[in-house]
Amino acid sequence: MFLPLRVCVVVFGSLVAGQAAASPVIGKLDLPKELPQREPAATHGFLERVENPLALPRPVPVFPHMVVVLESEGAKATAPGQVIWELVGESFARPVMIAPIGAEVVIKNVSKTSRTLFAVEDPKLVPSGPINPTGPKSFRVADAKVYTITDKDAKHLKGTLVTVASPYVAIVDDNGKFEIDAPEGTYKLRIFYRSEWLEGTTDVVVGAKGKTEVSPKVPSLLPLKKK
Amino acid sequence: MFFSKIWFFLIALAAALALTVALVMPRPAERAHIDNEKQRLVVACTVVDILLGDDARNRVELASAFASKPEIVSALSTASAAASIDESRMKQVRAVGEAVMEEMKGKRKPDFAMLIDTHGRVVARVALDQNDFGDIAAGRPLIDDALAGYLRDDLWAHNGTLYLVTAAPVVKRDAPVSYAGAIVLGHQVTNTLAQRLVKSLDVDLGFYLGKDEVAGSKTLAVEATPMVEAVKAISGGDLSQDCLANKTIPITSGKESYTALVARLPGEVSNRSAYYTVFIKRPDALGFAGTLKVVNQSDLAPGKFPWPLVAGGFLLMLGIGIALMFIESDRPLRKLTAEAVKLAKGETERLSEDAHPGKFGSIARSVNIAIDKLGREAKSAKKDMDQLLGPAPEGSLGTIDLLATALPAVRPGGSAPSMSQPPSEFKFLSSSTQPGVTPATPPPRTPQARPGTPPPMTPTARPPAPPPTPALGTPTPPPPAFAATPTPTPASASDLGLDDDILGGSVPDGSAAVAGDDSFKQVFDQFVAMKKSCGEPTTGLTLAKFSEKLVKNREDLMTKTGCKDVRFTVYVKDGKAALKATPVKED
Numbered sequence: 083m084f085l086p087l088r089v090c091v092v093v094f095g096s097l098v099a100g101q102a103a104a105s106p107v108i109g110k111l112d113l114p115k116e117l118p119q120r121e122p123a124a125t126h127g128f129l130e131r132v133e134n135p136l137a138l139p140r141p142v143p144v145f146p147h148m149v150v151v152l153e154s155e156g157a158k159a160t161a162p163g164q165v166i167w168e169l170v171g172e173s174f175a176r177p178v179m180i181a182p183i184g185a186e187v188v189i190k191n192v193s194k195t196s197r198t199l200f201a202v203e204d205p206k207l208v209p210s211g212p213i214n215p216t217g218p219k220s221f222r223v224a225d226a227k228v229y230t231i232t233d234k235d236a237k238h239l240k241g242t243l244v245t246v247a248s249p250y251v252a253i254v255d256d257n258g259k260f261e262i263d264a265p266e267g268t269y270k271l272r273i274f275y276r277s278e279w280l281e282g283t284t285d286v287v288v289g290a291k292g293k294t295e296v297s298p299k300v301p302s303l304l305p306l307k308k309k
Numbered sequence: 310m311f312f313s314k315i316w317f318f319l320i321a322l323a324a325a326l327a328l329t330v331a332l333v334m335p336r337p338a339e340r341a342h343i344d345n346e347k348q349r350l351v352v353a354c355t356v357v358d359i360l361l362g363d364d365a366r367n368r369v370e371l372a373s374a375f376a377s378k379p380e381i382v383s384a385l386s387t388a389s390a391a392a393s394i395d396e397s398r399m400k401q402v403r404a405v406g407e408a409v410m411e412e413m414k415g416k417r418k419p420d421f422a423m424l425i426d427t428h429g430r431v432v433a434r435v436a437l438d439q440n441d442f443g444d445i446a447a448g449r450p451l452i453d454d455a456l457a458g459y460l461r462d463d464l465w466a467h468n469g470t471l472y473l474v475t476a477a478p479v480v481k482r483d484a485p486v487s488y489a490g491a492i493v494l495g496h497q498v499t500n501t502l503a504q505r506l507v508k509s510l511d512v513d514l515g516f517y518l519g520k521d522e523v524a525g526s527k528t529l530a531v532e533a534t535p536m537v538e539a540v541k542a543i544s545g546g547d548l549s550q551d552c553l554a555n556k557t558i559p560i561t562s563g564k565e566s567y568t569a570l571v572a573r574l575p576g577e578v579s580n581r582s583a584y585y586t587v588f589i590k591r592p593d594a595l596g597f598a599g600t601l602k603v604v605n606q607s608d609l610a611p612g613k614f615p616w617p618l619v620a621g622g623f624l625l626m627l628g629i630g631i632a633l634m635f636i637e638s639d640r641p642l643r644k645l646t647a648e649a650v651k652l653a654k655g656e657t658e659r660l661s662e663d664a665h666p667g668k669f670g671s672i673a674r675s676v677n678i679a680i681d682k683l684g685r686e687a688k689s690a691k692k693d694m695d696q697l698l699g700p701a702p703e704g705s706l707g708t709i710d711l712l713a714t715a716l717p718a719v720r721p722g723g724s725a726p727s728m729s730q731p732p733s734e735f736k737f738l739s740s741s742t743q744p745g746v747t748p749a750t751p752p753p754r755t756p757q758a759r760p761g762t763p764p765p766m767t768p769t770a771r772p773p774a775p776p777p778t779p780a781l782g783t784p785t786p787p788p789p790a791f792a793a794t795p796t797p798t799p800a801s802a803s804d805l806g807l808d809d810d811i812l813g814g815s816v817p818d819g820s821a822a823v824a825g826d827d828s829f830k831q832v833f834d835q836f837v838a839m840k841k842s843c844g845e846p847t848t849g850l851t852l853a854k855f856s857e858k859l860v861k862n863r864e865d866l867m868t869k870t871g872c873k874d875v876r877f878t879v880y881v882k883d884g885k886a887a888l889k890a891t892p893v894k895e896d
Contacts, residue, residue, distance in 0.1 A: 120457060124450045127462030127473070127576045128358075128365040131454050134373070136480040137488065139458035171429075173448025193444055237580050238449055 104263040105288050107152065107250075109296040111145070111258040111273065118142055118304045124238060144303065145254045147276045149180035152250035152262055152269035152286060163249075164220075167241065168192050169199075169213065174231075174241035178274065180251045181223065187243065188220040189213060189231070197239065202230040228277065244274050266290045271298050310667055313633040320626060335600045343568075346589060347557045350570040353512040353587045354552035358572065360506050361473075365462040368475040368496060371417060373460055376477035376492045380405045381424065385479045385490035389426035399442040403433035406492075410435055419494040420472070426490040429456060437467075437495065446493075450577065451476045455491035464576035464583065471498040471516055471523040471578065498524045512587045513567075516574070519582045529562040531569075531588075536560060539571045540584045548573050559591070566591040641669040652676070828877075829856040832888070835879040839886035859888075866892055 120142045123131055133139055164186045168175035171193040181187050191197060191213045199219065201207035207229060213219045223229070223245040233239045250269065252260040270283040284298035375381065384402045388394060406422050413419070421437030429447025433439070446452045451463040455476035462475045472495040479489040496502075498516050503526040507514045515525035520533040539558050543551060551572035560569045569588035573579060592599075607613065645665050651657045659680050660673035833855045837847050863875040872892035880887055 123454055123461065125463065125576050125579065126450070127464055127475075128362040129369065129462050131459040131461035132369075134458050134460055134478050134480060136377075136482055137458055137478070137486045140456070140488065142457075171431075171445030171448065172452070173429075173445060194441060195444075235580075238577065 103290060104265050105290070105292060105294060107262045107264050107269075107286060107288055107294045107296060109150070109260050109262075109271070109298060111148065111150075111254060111260070112297050112299045113144060113258065114300060114302050116302065116304055117144060143256075144275070145256055145258050146176060147178050148254040148258075148300075149178055149244055149274045150252050150254065150260050150262070150298075151180065151246045151248050151272050151274070152264050152288075153246070153248045153272060153283075154250075154267050154269045156267065164188055166190055167243070169197060169239075171195070172236070172239060174239075176241070176253060178242045178244065178253075178276065180244045180246060180253065180274065182249045182251060183223060183226055183245055183247050185249075186220050186222050188218050190218045191215055197233045198235065199231050199233055201243075202232060203227065204229065230277075242277055264288045271296065273298065273300060275300075275303060310637045313630075313637045316630055316633050320630070323626075332597050335597050338600070339596065342592070343557075346568050346591075347570070349512065349589060350557055350568065350587050351552055353507065353510040353514075354570050354572050356510060357506050357514060357585065357587060358549065358552055365473065365475065367417065368473060368494065369460050369462055369477070371413070371419070372475040372477040372492060372494045375409055375413075375419075375422070375494060376479045378409050381409060381492060382479050382481050382489050385424060385426055385432060385492075386481050388424075388430075388432040389428065389490055391426075394426075394430055394432055394443045396442070399433045403435055403439060406433055406435040417496065420497040421495040423493040423495075424490065425452060425456070425493065427456065427488055429453075432490070452491060452493065455493070456488070458488065462576075464574055464578040465495065466518055466578045466581055466583065469518065469521065469523070471518060471574075471583065472496060473498060500524050500526065500528075507587070510587075512589050515586045515588070517582075517584055517586065518578065531560050531562045531567070531586075536569060536571050536584070536586055537582060540573060540582055543571075543573060548575050548579075560586075560588060637667070641666055645669045645672060648673070649676070829859050832859065832877045832879060836886055836888060839879050839881065843881060843884055843886050845885060862890055866890055870894075 120139065162184060163182070165179065165181040166188045167179045167190070169189055169191045179187075189199065189208070192215075194215050196212045196214045198212045199208050200210075207223070208221055208231065209219055211219075223243070226245050226247045229243040229245070231241045231243055250262050250264045252262040254260045264286075266288050269286045269288065271286050272283050273280045280301050280303075282301050284296060286294065286296050288294050384405045388398055388402060391398065402424050406424050410419060410422055419436075422435040423431055423446065424433045424435075425446050426432050429445050429452065431442055431444050431446045433442055447456060451461060451465075451474060454461050455478050458478045458480075460475070460477045462473065465472045465474050474493055474495045476491055476493045478491050481487050481489045503514045503516065503524050507526050513525065513527045513529070515527075515529070515531065516523040517533060517536065520537055522531070522533070535558050539555065543555060545554070552570065555570055555572065557568050557570050560567050567588040567590050569586045571584050571586045574583040574585060576583075645660070648657065648660050648664075652660060659677045662670050662673045662677060664670075665673050830852060833852045836855065837850060840847050840850070859877060866872065866875050870892045872894045874893040876891045876893050878889040878891065880889060
């Protein structure tokens, strides 16, 4: 997953570019000991899946499904800029993407298959028409909301777009690390996992200079609690 | 006729029941046939499902074997470590894959293979889109599960073709054990597969993607809309229950009709309305007419069809019908006919009413009523004449019985009976055949004289019968048994009056007299002789008084009837001598 991660980091770098006196906030999520089990297969053939006899199944990937945001009362609600979300084949490069309100979300199809995407929560959010290979499709989101983007012809192709009223957002890499450039101030860090905001926040104080390192603890992911 | 009618009713009822049974009988058979059809389809559908499951198991084992090949493990381990996939690597990995697939000859060779590294990138494809590589296949549930370490199967649709796909993780078994990627094998759903699945089921099978047929055991242009609607109507997520829960549907292909049962296909293609259909051809013959069409000669063979029972039933019904007809119709009719003949012959005076059942008794009663009516009319006519002529003189003269019969103005052909002609088979006995019977002898009568019928004239009470006129020569027929007329006397055809047949005599023979003193003398003599023969006293009976009375009666009668003359006849009535006056209108 290093290729999508690289793309997203570049995107978020562009998001915060131009903001004065921004200091990096570097964090690493501290997962709970008990991780969620793999969900039953969305579809299967005539047989249920069975474990291979040679090795234990891989653990469920958690970090690709996480995004974080720093929220502050005095921060701008909207931010210009662009978020690029790559469609890499049978899935999005990131299953969960985050974008500030007002930012341009660009879905870029880097696969060889044409897709016709739509948002389940708002069918008019994504411009109609297919997204051809290498072709982009962009839109802006005005509300803080969670959208499920999918293709009616490939229901397994599913991505979650989270829009927030804060410009200080970041994705999490495969190791649970993230980095956000934020100006001096006091913030609350929130974590989004799969389709829900996790309970609890982490206070983050960003100084005028230097790095700010945080290690927010991720609450139990099993089971997910409604906000 | 009561039992005959009951019998006809029963026959009609039996016929109606037989027709009803004939029309109804095919329906339970049809229902049973439909149930059998559905059962066959359910069994076939379930068997197909089981066979597809077994096939999936075999394919998973095949994929596991494919993934465990050392060259595959080695190739994908190397590719997973690479930052990118280039064409040379793709070709190298593809060559490995082709070599492994080649080894699978004799087993069930896949129609395509995909080799995927741990990042979900397609390193190489074999046989299908084999020049495409580097795209991310992760995201598809099958591949995600395989990359996570699971073996499973799925169904994919690609360019209108249905594939049974299986995936297996590629595991590097050398320490440390790690995942090197995954492989996917695909088997196309073909007509051959469909034929193989229903080889022993005697049904047909088709695989469909929506309205498009993908493959089938039989090449048929089936109307797919009913099947698609049936698939849409299926509720519930447990696809394994489709065969048991679904209803059969009728489908057509050209002019042929089929009964079909649909079941959804699982996996990724379920989003594209993928299903399979088992169907059997509906038989042409259903219902009464259809059943008759398929009856063949063997069905009517003596060994299979109960001909003795049918023939016995037929003969029994026919025999009972004929017997009832004979008992209730033919025999009573014959009996009535015989009695009517007797009546006509005079052997009986009336029909016996109680001896004939039902309507025949009614006929007898009606005939008897007619006979009685005729008798009453005759008696009434006699009474009228008595009133007209006055009572007969008491004592010396005895009873004068006068019959006033209207005489026709003209009697063509001479004398004729004043009554209607007897039946054709009724024949008067001639005097020649009965020499002992004089023309004046009345026909034999029953002891009970009917009203209006002249009393019997016994031979002892009869006056000496006058000899028949030599010129007459013809036998005088006796009067009919039912004729309420006096004893006829023989007469020649030219001399007889209209009532001669009734009186049984003629004027010239002296037993009857027409106006004139001489005639009165003859009548008087006959009357005296008759009284003597009856044992009656004749004291005080003189010709003068007798003639005076006759003259008076003749005048009264001529005045009242307008006749030109009156003829007097002597006869015996109730054992006494009596005199009868008959008006004569013409000479």
